Amino acid sequence: MKVPTDVGAMGVTQATALAESAEAEFMYAFETGAPPSARSALGMTAVRLGGGVVLAMGADPTGGYWNKALGFGVTEPVTDALVRAVLEVYRASGSAVAVLQLAPAALPEDWDDICGRHGIVGGTVWAKLLRSAGPEIRPTTTELRVGRIGPGDVDDWSRVYCAGFEMPEDPDLVAFFGSGTDEARGFHSFGAWSGDRLVAAANLHVSGTVAAFCGAATLPGERRRGAQSAFMAARLAEATRLGCEWMSAETWQEFDGHVNPSLHNMERAGFVQVYDRRNWVWREEHV
Incomplete structure (x- = not known):
């Protein structure tokens, strides 16, 4: 099969396979790389199942937030039996809620019936985006110093992620975030400094010739200083240097006048929205 060189020339099947697989691989690498002590304390389980990954944090x-199942429908179809097996992983982990992130092309014809049987309901919608390596990288400016983080920056970097995403600074969660800086597992991590203070963090995961833009966060009091645009340019340059042909990203889709600056940053950087993906939410209280 000829691989297109532009997002516009790509079919739905290939766009879905690229975008879903890139996200699933970075999430699996992220969660399985956490220190054993953090995995035990947080009740973490990561399972490859039905062509996708099931990530549980009891x-x-x-x-x-960290109970996610994704990457399905690429190599195997989504069926009632697969959904049942996914939910058994969450029940076994003691998780009371989980999100199944399924691309629209992966939903079977009987999806409504499957949802009804298992108490799954539609939730928020995310935009999935792709960019080829071809377009020129748009230059950016910022007064912050942006670059790769070093071993001595990992703890600060992890805490910035927690604060930027409004997650608690739980010590095990901080240790888990730190595992996402392991270059041996495909991660390439960046920071932005105001003087000597780390104020923003971003990450990139490379698997083969595909790069996943796997999160960027800025401390609340340091926003609107250009960190996110600078991170986009830095990660695009790094992915290109590493020989990536495609870049994948996701963020929440705008709705009812709620503007998402991250989405616009991605589009300015050359990313193209390829489809919207709804979060399908399961809760244990369903009988």
Whole structure:
């Protein structure tokens, strides 16, 4: 099969496979790389199942954000039996809530019936975006110093992530975030400094020739200083240097006048929205 060189020339099947697989691989690498002590304290489980990944955190201090199942429908179809197996992982982990992140092209014809049987309901919508390596990288300016983080920056970097995403500074969660700086597992991590103070953090995960833009956060009091645009340019340059042909990203879709600056930053950097993906929410109280 000829690989297109531009997002516009890509079919739905290939766009879905690229975008879903990139996110699933970075999430699996992220969660399986956490220190054993953090994995135990947070009740973490990561399972490859049905062509996708099931990520569970039974003692998630955020209330369930890290319970995600994704990457399905690329190599195997989504079926009632697969959904049942996914939910058994969450029940076994003691998780009370989980999100199934399924691309619209992966939903089977009987999806409504499957949802009804398992108490799954539609939630928020995310935009999935792709960019080829071809377009020129748009230059950015910021007064902050932006660059790769070093071993001595990992703890500050992890705490900035927690604060930027409004997650608790739980010590095990901070240790978990720190595992996302391991270059041996495909991560390439960046920071932005105001003087000597780290005020923003961003990450990139590379798997083969695809790079996943896997999160960027700025401390609340340091926003609107150009960190996010600078991170976009720095990660695009790094992904290109590493030989990536495609870059993938996701963020929440705008709705009812709620503007998402991250979405616009991505589009200015050359990312193209390829589809919207709804979060399908399961809760244990369903019988």
